[in-house]
Amino acid sequence: MTNSISTDICIIGAGPVGLFAVFEAGLLKLRCHVVDALPQVGGQLSEIYPKKPIYDIPGFPDILAGDLVQNLMRQIEPFHPTFTLGERVERLAKLEDGSFQLFTTDGTEIFCKAIAIAGGLGSFEPRKPAVESLESYEGGRGVYYMVRDPETFRDKRIVIAGGGDSALDWTIFLADVAKEVTLVHRGTTFRGAADSAEKVQNLHEAGRARLVLSSNVTHVHGQDSLEAVTITANDGTAETLHVDAFIPLFGLTPKLGPIGEWGLELEDDAVKVNTLDYSTSVPGIFAIGDINTYPGKLKLILCGFHEAALMAQGAYKYMFPDKRYVLKYTTVNGVPTL
């Protein structure tokens, strides 16, 4: 089953810069489709610091990163962007007529007239614990590093590992969905959100989730798919548990990933661009935000917003080389809809 999408600009990365690019493209009546490897929008702001205030967004003396993302989503709503979340863009091909075809890890294909890479520091990839042959159960065979769709785990026996907020939060959530939930944590305490830790403790006491402290998941077993895991306590005692899914949640860290292999000119893991319109070395492909580099580059949200505006102009010219564009203030006619 391939999912096929067709749009004007495909934006790779749903960080603040990718989101704002939807707005700037929308003013030029260009439709956008946004793809992100993460299950949620907002890039670094959502993944790393949603609760931190940012002080250098023009017009906002201070704004929480999470709120800025919400505002951006509201701001781009009139343009009805479409999203593919939880899938990484893996490969791209330039077609004969100058348009592009993109492919994601999950087989989605996107046809577009121009590409805006807003990939930040790269796609967020899970930190994986060092457990032998963990990889052989990836790809839907029992090992998951993020929860994209909780329904995947309905009536399943699952083991979650980790000591951070996401391990706690998903234990609480999945306790109502899965048949059996066990949370394995290396330490003895949880320092993240105190109320989540208390909720997990309560679930444990009520017999609705099991909490195993001072322990690690050390082995995974199974034929074609995962069948069991071994949990080893810090004192050396081990138990083997029959499970359908193992979800290690140790946070995510950005890696440049496939973008580095698309034949674009790079410098220090960043895509070189022309500051006239933030075009890359391949006509029709633009790069904005933290992912690009040019003399004087600053990795700031503010700078990415500016780059998005000029990129939209450049993409418009690439698509319609014969049309002339006249700048219109949003104050004149308001925000057009698409």
Add this chain to the structure above:
Amino acid sequence: MTDEVRVYVEEAPSQRREVVAPTDMALSLMEVLKASGYDIQATCGGMALCGTCHVEVLAGPALDEPSDDELAMLESLPVMTQGSRLSCQIRITNRLDGLVVRLMPQGT
């Protein structure tokens, strides 16, 4: 009183590289390691939020206790040892002289 300290980075078993760090610039160990050419992402710029500056303290003077934020970050990583610290949370002061650390892989 000198305004420099020496810390040592264990690059391989029994192979230590000396790094000299100024104490009067309010630097963190993460910043000094980065400036010395070590490949540390430090995505969050030193806010104990990304875990990419994870080091293991192997020997040397006693350090201040880690804050709750630092411990929370360390506990969320796949690997944490007795000596685990976030180098961005270690201030370079005179008391650090002789510290020996090892960089932990960034994926962990």
